[in-house]
Amino acid sequence: MVAVGDGSSDVLVREATPGDAPAVAGLLDALGYPDGVEAVRDRLTIFAAYERDEVLVAELDGAVVAFLALNVTPTFAEAGWVSRITAFVVAPDVRRAGVGMALMDEAERRATEAGSRLMQINSGRRPERAAAHHFYTSLGYRDQHDHHVLYDKRLNARGEG
DSSP states (O other): EEEESSSSEEEEEEEOOOOGGHHHHHHHHHTTTTOOOHHHHHHHHHHHHSHHHHHEEETTTTEEEEEEEEEEEEESSSSSSEEEEEEEEGGGGGTTTHHHHHHHHHHHHHHHHHEEEEEEEEOOOOOOHHHHHHHHHHTTOOOOOOTOOOOOOOOOOTTOO
């Protein structure tokens, strides 16, 4: 648990618990990824089972106002680990208040502690993500679209269709 701030309204960053599912589901919904509270609770439980993966939440005045999902995986092409932020949402009414910075600082600290040599962030190329992209570059992240192509394919989960 890490507290950041001036004392009047500190940002508390901590690991998420299944009890945070309603707040996390609400944040996902605000970003355009609606999902039920139970589905989010299940994912929080799954993340908690993996030693190197975690979901962090940021609290402001006792309320969860942001979250970040961090995956740490080994790399094969070279020795070491890479960390990926696969979900990151800050409530619109607290953006630019240090909440996102506190979450990113803690995620980078944990990734470094886990042995990661690289941190990556997934983010869509939609116009409404422009402010987030500016935030990432202000923290030293580089857009790699000139160097990498990302392909994806939806797979059926075991037992489905």
